[in-house]
Amino acid sequence: MYQEKAKILWNNQAGNEYYRIGLTCHKGYSGAKPGQFIMLHFPGRMAPFLPRPFSIHRIIKTGGRTAGIELLYKVVGKGTKMLSGHCKGDVVNILGPLGNGFIFSNHYKRIFIVAGGIGVAPMLFLASYLKTKGTNSSECMVFLGGRSKDDLLCSDDFLRMGMKIHITTDDGSAGDQCFVTHPLETALERDRPDIIYACGPLEMLKCVAGISEKHTVPCQVSIETVMACGMGACLGCAVERKEASGNYMHVCFDGPVFDVRCLEL
Amino acid sequence: MFRDGLGTDKSRLGIKLYGFIDMNKKKSHMRVNIGGITLKNPVLTASGTFGYASEFEKLIDLNRLGGIIVKGLSLEASRGNPPPRIVETPCGMLNAIGLENVGLEAFVKEKLPFLKMIDAPVFVNIYGKSIADYADLASRLEDIEEIAGIEVNISCPNVTCGGMAFGAYSESAAQVVRAVRKSTTRPMMVKLSPNVTDITEIARSVEGEGADSISLINTITGMAIDIETRRPKLANITGGLSGPAIRPVALRMVWQVAQVVNVPVIGVGGIMTAEDALEFLIAGAVAVQVGTANFINPHATIDIIEGIEAFLEERNIVDLSDIIGTLNV
Numbered sequence: 064m065y066q067e068k069a070k071i072l073w074n075n076q077a078g079n080e081y082y083r084i085g086l087t088c089h090k091g092y093s094g095a096k097p098g099q100f101i102m103l104h105f106p107g108r109m110a111p112f113l114p115r116p117f118s119i120h121r122i123i124k125t126g127g128r129t130a131g132i133e134l135l136y137k138v139v140g141k142g143t144k145m146l147s148g149h150c151k152g153d154v155v156n157i158l159g160p161l162g163n164g165f166i167f168s169n170h171y172k173r174i175f176i177v178a179g180g181i182g183v184a185p186m187l188f189l190a191s192y193l194k195t196k197g198t199n200s201s202e203c204m205v206f207l208g209g210r211s212k213d214d215l216l217c218s219d220d221f222l223r224m225g226m227k228i229h230i231t232t233d234d235g236s237a238g239d240q241c242f243v244t245h246p247l248e249t250a251l252e253r254d255r256p257d258i259i260y261a262c263g264p265l266e267m268l269k270c271v272a273g274i275s276e277k278h279t280v281p282c283q284v285s286i287e288t289v290m291a292c293g294m295g296a297c298l299g300c301a302v303e304r305k306e307a308s309g310n311y312m313h314v315c316f317d318g319p320v321f322d323v324r325c326l327e328l
Numbered sequence: 329m330f331r332d333g334l335g336t337d338k339s340r341l342g343i344k345l346y347g348f349i350d351m352n353k354k355k356s357h358m359r360v361n362i363g364g365i366t367l368k369n370p371v372l373t374a375s376g377t378f379g380y381a382s383e384f385e386k387l388i389d390l391n392r393l394g395g396i397i398v399k400g401l402s403l404e405a406s407r408g409n410p411p412p413r414i415v416e417t418p419c420g421m422l423n424a425i426g427l428e429n430v431g432l433e434a435f436v437k438e439k440l441p442f443l444k445m446i447d448a449p450v451f452v453n454i455y456g457k458s459i460a461d462y463a464d465l466a467s468r469l470e471d472i473e474e475i476a477g478i479e480v481n482i483s484c485p486n487v488t489c490g491g492m493a494f495g496a497y498s499e500s501a502a503q504v505v506r507a508v509r510k511s512t513t514r515p516m517m518v519k520l521s522p523n524v525t526d527i528t529e530i531a532r533s534v535e536g537e538g539a540d541s542i543s544l545i546n547t548i549t550g551m552a553i554d555i556e557t558r559r560p561k562l563a564n565i566t567g568g569l570s571g572p573a574i575r576p577v578a579l580r581m582v583w584q585v586a587q588v589v590n591v592p593v594i595g596v597g598g599i600m601t602a603e604d605a606l607e608f609l610i611a612g613a614v615a616v617q618v619g620t621a622n623f624i625n626p627h628a629t630i631d632i633i634e635g636i637e638a639f640l641e642e643r644n645i646v647d648l649s650d651i652i653g654t655l656n657v
Contacts, residue, residue, distance in 0.1 A: 064386045066626055104624060109419050112571060114624060158387075158626065291414055291421060292623040296379045298399075298425050299414035310407045311428065 064294065065089040068106070069157045072123070072131055074149055079213045080138045081181070082147050085123055085131050086157060093129040095119055096164025097189035098285050098320040101132070102293035103146070104156045111142040113291050118185035118262075118319070119160065132159075135216065137181040161293045162319050165189055165260055165283055167196055174198060175256040176226075177206045177271055179243055179263025180214050185285055186262055187217045190224055200225035204250060208243025208267065212236040244270040251278055258283065265328065272323045282323040288314045303327035356640035357647040358633070360394075360614050362592045363540025364515040365449050365476055367394040367615060370648060371605065371633045374596050374619030375400055375453035375479060375519070376425065380439040381446060387626045391447040392633060394615060398435075398443070400453045400481050403465050405431030409486060415552050415561040420571025420598065421620060422550050424486045424564035427455060432468060440472065449476030451517060455484060459494075459507045467511035477514045480505060480539075483521030483546035485568045492546075495521040498533040505537035517594065520544040522574075522581055531585040543594035543617060544585060545578045570620040572598040579611055586612025586653060600628065602635020609636075612653040 065088070072085035097119070104114035123131035138147050149155065165185075174193060178186045186205075193203060203226040209215045211234045221228050229246040230238025239246065244267065247259075251274065261271045262285040275282035290300035293315050301311035302318070305327050312318065312326070358369035372395040378384060381396050390396070408428025415422050430438065435452075443450045452475055456462040462480065469475055482495030482504050494500045505518055518534045520527060522545035531542055547568025552561040560566075578597020586593045595608030596617040605616045621628035636648070645651060 066387050109572065111416065112419060112624070113416050113421060156625070289412060289414055289416075291423075291620075292626075294626065295383045296377060296626075297414065297423070297623050298408065298428050299411075299423060301408065301411045301413055301428070303410075310405065311411075 064159065064161065065091055066156070066158045068154050071149055071151055071153045071155065073151055074147070077135065077216060081135065081216060082138070083120070083133055083135050084146065084149075085133050086155070087131045088129070088157065088159075090129050092119075092122060092132055092160060095122060095132070095160040097192045098164035098185050099160040099162050100293070100319060101134075101157045101159030101161060103134075105145065106154060106156050111145070114156070114158065114293065115142045116161075116287065116290060116293055118285065119188055120184045121188055121191070135181070135184040135187075158293060162315055163317070165192075165285070165320050167193065168258075169196075171257040172199070172202055173254065173256045174203045175206065175247065175251070175259045176203065177208075177243060177247055177259060177261040177263065177267070179208045179267040180210065182261075182263030182267070182285075183207065183217050184262070186260070187220055189260060190221060190226060194224060201227070203227070204229065204256070206231070206243045206247045206250075207238075208232070208263070209237075210234065242270065243267060244274060247271065248274050251280060256280060261285070269328045272328055275323055283320050284323050284326070284328075285320045286314060286318060286326075286328075290315055356637060356645060357649075358637060358640075360592075360648060360652075362515070362594060362615050363477075363517065365395075367449065369394040369633050370609065370615035370636070371629050372397055372451070372594065372615060372617045373622065373629060374617035375481065376427075377619040377622045380435075380443065381450075382439070382442045384622070384626055388630050393446075393448040393629055394633070395449045395451060395476070396443070396446065397451040397453055397479050397617065398439070399429050400427045400455050400484065401429050401432060401435055401465065402427065402455055402457075403432050403461055405429065405434060410563040412561065412563055413567075415567070417550070417552055417569065417571075418573060420569055420573030422552055422562060422567035422569055423547070424562045424567035426486045426564065427484055432465060436472065440474070444474045450474065451477045451479045453479040453481050453519070454508075455481040459504055462504050463507040463511040466508045470512050470514065475514065477517060477540070478508070478512060479517040479519050479543060480508050481519050481546075483519050485521070485523060485547060485549045485566065486564060492521050492523060495530065495546075496524055498529050501530050502533045502537045505534045505539055509538040515540045517541045517543050519546055519596075520585075521546050522577060523549050527581050528584050528588045531589050535589045535591050539591060541592040541594055541614075542585060542589060543596055545574070545581050545597050548574050548577065570598065572600055572604075574598050575604060579607055582608055582613050583611040583655065599632070600624075602632045602639060605632050605636055606639060606651070609648070609652050610655050612655065614652055
């Protein structure tokens, strides 16, 4: 875990409301796992008051060395609006890598990745991580959903890695007009995967969880909640366990990636 | 074996402390005494914002802290309030964590071994649902040598029984403090709520019952509403406001209390920088607690310690006590 001032390497628009920002970081991020996140804050600013969590989208490497991290973000509120106005060379405060990433096991051969909207952010990092683990890309299937074609990101990146991809949109402007969980279930019934990794809106995750339970396929989801510190001090990011028993879990240190069987979504 | 590990660790962590002393410049004395305990500097961590300290181990040298006040502890583990528990507000935040904590047994087993290794006094913030709970908890902590003192929490706004219910009236505040005093010989700090008509009255009353020091303020009760859903933004409906938004209120209350009690006052409320801390010290606080700032800048406590030190040295103030309570009115 490192607290540092990070210089912005680039902050490029990646669609209507989406941006990719490159940040310098400590070389220790070479050990970051997909699904881990950072807290980002603007130095000396009282608004937004609290830092904001962002999952790591990509590790930037130059000559094999870790030179930075890239975040993919959507402008949704004050914080992200302000971030989108920052330029190359500006400095932000970052703390990370935080939380627990997706867990990979060597017996995962056939892998489904489900991403809805900005939920794709950690999934590109996951996909490249899976490649380094020797996963056969043709056995990986990506289900990418969005409201419209403007909300579909990274499809080319997944294709370039040799992964199969299913696209759905709510308005039918690209791919099939349905929820991303439709092709997921169809594909799953045809050929069971060893694991489903998912990140996206809560309603999508609930549906993915339902499919995973119905077909008894293991599933890990990455979730987001409001949080103040990102490191286990504030306890603001409480989430309910399955069956609402015992103590709460906390997104920042128990997650943000959870085995869907443990979590009450 | 454990003791060996402890010694090694302390010296390893201690290196940074003495790493660069400018021999030409006279070092100002930062030591303060808060009701029987000498702190190496006046900066403590506020309860509920610093976990059990281990969370910050990788980010700061914990041995440099004036003191550590750990997350509010109860006899039994408590799961706290349902989410959402926090919401950002202008220059601050509302929280309704509800004193989620591991309980005494797990605290002793899982958290204390780490805390023992830190070369800074550790205070345990305690709360109970009844006066007997407070007394019981205090007496059980009495056996643990490594705990420097306790902070009696009669001011949490987010639990339905206990907490602020006791701190809101002089009589009930006095009853809790009296019971805890009978159960402990350790230095006892009492944390006051600002959600009262006259905080000086409560302060005098807890001082009368044997409080060794008084910390103030806990959070100010507040709320926030989502205008689309017309629902409260916190599941608990109300929460405690913290951060710079409450600093002027905290400062005023610290100033008022410092004038009417003889025991040391510890200032808490929206301290983000050394300048903020100095305001409290000038108003009469002998030490300060840094809370919400830890969430935004985990290094805040160290920055504040260094900032106060630099302030004193730049003005050739030899001893921190030369500025405490020196408000010119």
